Amino acid sequence: MALNIIVCxxxxxxxxxxxxxxxxxxxxxxxxxxxxxxxxxLALALELAKEEGGLVTTLSMGPPVSCWALCExxxxxxxxxxxxxxxxxxxxxxxxxxxxxxxxxxxxxPWDILLFGSxxxxxxxxxxxxxxxxxxxxxxxxMASSIIPKEGIFLVESLTDxxxxxxxxxxxFAASVHPNAASVLDCALASIRQAFDSDRVEVLTLADIGMxxxxxxxxxxxTRVISMTPAPKAKKCAFIEGGANEQAQxxxxxxxxxxxxx
Amino acid sequence: xxxxxxEKHHAVKRLVRAFCEREIAPxxxxxxxxxxxxxxxxxxxxxxxxxxxxxxxxxxxAQMDTVSYAIVVEELSRVCAGLGLAxxxxxxxxxxxxxxxxxxxxxxxxxxxxxxxxxxxAFCLTEPNAGSDASAIEATAIDQGDHYLVNANKxxxxxxxxxxxxxxxxxxxxxxxxxxISVLVAQRGTPGFITGELEDLSGMRxxxxxxxxxxxxxxxxxxxxxxxxxxxxxxxxxxxxxRLGIAAQAVGxxxxxxxEAVRYANQRRQFGVLIGKHQAVGSMIADMATQVxxxxxxxxxxxxxxDNGAPFTKESAMAKLFASETASIVADMAVQIHGGYGxxxxxxxxxxxxxxxxxxxxEGTSEIHRMVIARCVSG
Numbered sequence: 186m187a188l189n190i191i192v193c194x195x196x197x198x199x200x201x202x203x204x205x206x207x208x209x210x211x212x213x214x215x216x217x218x219x220x221x222x223x224x225x226x227l228a229l230a231l232e233l234a235k236e237e238g239g240l241v242t243t244l245s246m247g248p249p250v251s252c253w254a255l256c257e258x259x260x261x262x263x264x265x266x267x268x269x270x271x272x273x274x275x276x277x278x279x280x281x282x283x284x285x286x287x288x289x290x291x292x293x294x295p296w297d298i299l300l301f302g303s304x305x306x307x308x309x310x311x312x313x314x315x316x317x318x319x320x321x322x323x324x325x326x327x328m329a330s331s332i333i334p335k336e337g338i339f340l341v342e343s344l345t346d347x348x349x350x351x352x353x354x355x356x357x358f359a360a361s362v363h364p365n366a367a368s369v370l371d372c373a374l375a376s377i378r379q380a381f382d383s384d385r386v387e388v389l390t391l392a393d394i395g396m397x398x399x400x401x402x403x404x405x406x407x408t409r410v411i412s413m414t415p416a417p418k419a420k421k422c423a424f425i426e427g428g429a430n431e432q433a434q435x436x437x438x439x440x441x442x443x444x445x446x447x
Numbered sequence: 448x449x450x451x452x453x454e455k456h457h458a459v460k461r462l463v464r465a466f467c468e469r470e471i472a473p474x475x476x477x478x479x480x481x482x483x484x485x486x487x488x489x490x491x492x493x494x495x496x497x498x499x500x501x502x503x504x505x506x507x508x509a510q511m512d513t514v515s516y517a518i519v520v521e522e523l524s525r526v527c528a529g530l531g532l533a534x535x536x537x538x539x540x541x542x543x544x545x546x547x548x549x550x551x552x553x554x555x556x557x558x559x560x561x562x563x564x565x566x567x568x569a570f571c572l573t574e575p576n577a578g579s580d581a582s583a584i585e586a587t588a589i590d591q592g593d594h595y596l597v598n599a600n601k602x603x604x605x606x607x608x609x610x611x612x613x614x615x616x617x618x619x620x621x622x623x624x625x626x627x628i629s630v631l632v633a634q635r636g637t638p639g640f641i642t643g644e645l646e647d648l649s650g651m652r653x654x655x656x657x658x659x660x661x662x663x664x665x666x667x668x669x670x671x672x673x674x675x676x677x678x679x680x681x682x683x684x685x686x687x688x689x690r691l692g693i694a695a696q697a698v699g700x701x702x703x704x705x706x707e708a709v710r711y712a713n714q715r716r717q718f719g720v721l722i723g724k725h726q727a728v729g730s731m732i733a734d735m736a737t738q739v740x741x742x743x744x745x746x747x748x749x750x751x752x753x754d755n756g757a758p759f760t761k762e763s764a765m766a767k768l769f770a771s772e773t774a775s776i777v778a779d780m781a782v783q784i785h786g787g788y789g790x791x792x793x794x795x796x797x798x799x800x801x802x803x804x805x806x807x808x809x810e811g812t813s814e815i816h817r818m819v820i821a822r823c824v825s826g
Contacts (some may be wrong), residue, residue, distance in 0.1 A: 257458055373509065377458050381458060
């Protein structure tokens with residue numbers, strides 16, 4: 186069964202906003218990268234497409250600099266990359282972002298699986314995936330660790346609160362993907378060249394996808410960030426018990442759980 | 448916006464670094480201690496294109512530019528200089544001359560397995576009595592009609608113990624002096640191809656540097672690279688590119704030493720404050736960072752010139768000279784900042800200090816590079 190998988194990704198900023206600059210950071214190619222939490226979603230999509238056949242499309246909304254994160258998804262193996270980039274979408278909160286992405290998903294045509302990273306490294310809300318599934322009126326599984334096609338439906342395992350939950354889902358469905366879900370993606374140099382030397386990222390405006398601008402950008406955003414200040418960090422000391430190997434394994438798990446390593 | 452760097456280059460740096468951090472960094476200390484060539488990692492590097500960085504895609508390569516090549520070698524060397532060396536030598540002084548001087552048949556036959564990393568390449572010039580003076584080589588190749596009968600004793604061959612395809616500098620016409628030297632492609636498995644013991648090196652210990660001897664070894668005429676007598680020209684062309692790789696390698700070592708020094712200076716307290724806050728240590732870190740940045744820019748500029756078809760002999764010599772001396776100075780400062788711990792194998796700066804030293808020696812010593820630069824500048 187050939188699958189049509191869409192993975193929503195985000196170009197995130199590496200640096201925290203400075204208080205002197207207010208709450209926004211100018212995004213440049215140097216300070217923007219593909220959201221690390223989106224990589225497992227892309228890896229899972231590529232594994233599924235490799236095993237079952239089909240196409241993987243990556244989709245993003247953001248300023249033109251987001252193009253490079255999408256190029257990276259092409260280098261990693263995505264078949265198609267689409268960026269919705271429009272000044273009228275600037276300042277979108279998660280709700281407005283979700284509306285644009287949902288509209289773009291419908292614009293892309295029939296799909297089987299819609300994947301999201303578990304969260305983003307620069308805003309950490311984890312809201313867009315669940316909201317998109319609600320807008321699209323499709324089932325959603327959070328923190329999926331595996332998706333296995335099974336006689337026309339999909340067995341989706343989810344890692345939540347220390348439990349492994351199993352769901353049976355009919356396509357089309359949406360899921361956010363657990364950071365540990367898929368093996369790490371390596372990228373061949375030739376793939377980087379092909380992705381970055383070509384003009385394969387499709388850049389569309391709100392009008393191109395038929396999106397009413399009143400529901401996007403600051404105008405369409407019900408939430409406002411009033412202020413942003415660094416939160417105080419409390420130092421915590423934890424002792425890890427056991428032999429050297431067990432301690433190393435436990436430490437590795439803690440680092441993974443913190444989302445610092447996949 | 449950065450000079451010489453495009454978005455593609457940023458992606459190369461980011462993605463190669465991720466691979467190196469994940470696959471090589473965890474074993475770098477052990478493979479140095481064990482003097483072991485890590486095939487388990489090398490086998491993963493092949494499919495990623497690290498062994499055919501600038502080889503055309505039609506020959507199985509990644510078809511990247513020289514700037515990308517410098518980035519890959521720097522990033523590899525940042526975590527493991529011995530592997531950076533393996534990739535640099537393979538690409539720049541084995542594969543590159545095959546691409547540049549080989550005929551179509553040779554390129555089709557010899558390059559694809561090298562580009563895919565299925566075979567490892569080596570450059571066999573140095574002999575017990577010939578190093579900086581390449582024209583003094585004593586290896587002989589006697590014309591036997593359809594083949595050469597070769598006797599050679601090559602020493603300090605980088606990748607020597609694992610190399611399958613070796614560019615062998617031999618004397619085909621003893622009476623012709625510098626014009627009597629040719630390059631033959633010797634392949635492991637040919638009767639008379641003998642690998643010597645591994646060198647017990649001070650640094651770059653995971654690289655299987657060894658001697659290679661050819662004893663009455665029959666090398667077919669179709670393995671003559673370029674024309675007979677072109678050996679020195681091929682060697683010098685290869686070394687123009689090769690020294691860029693070594694310069695990039697030196698930048699990688701220096702970058703690693705800088706990072707470790709900064710990390711340590713931000714952890715270690717003396718006299719009640721972090722040692723990085725002491726002016727003397729801060730000044731050292733400032734000098735280290737400045738020199739690393741300058742060295743990197745020289746490497747990138749020389750690479751960029753090569754990519755744009757401009758002469759780069761002087762610039763690559765400057766890059767190699769400055770970067771290799773920078774690596775030694777910066778690694779030395781990193782040891783100094785670590786104090787006694789820097790002299791212990793428990794900290795990686797001890798390894799960087801050993802690895803850095805040889806970059807001033809191989810693929811042209813600092814003294815030879817000063818001669819090259821002086822000739823270019825003074826005419």
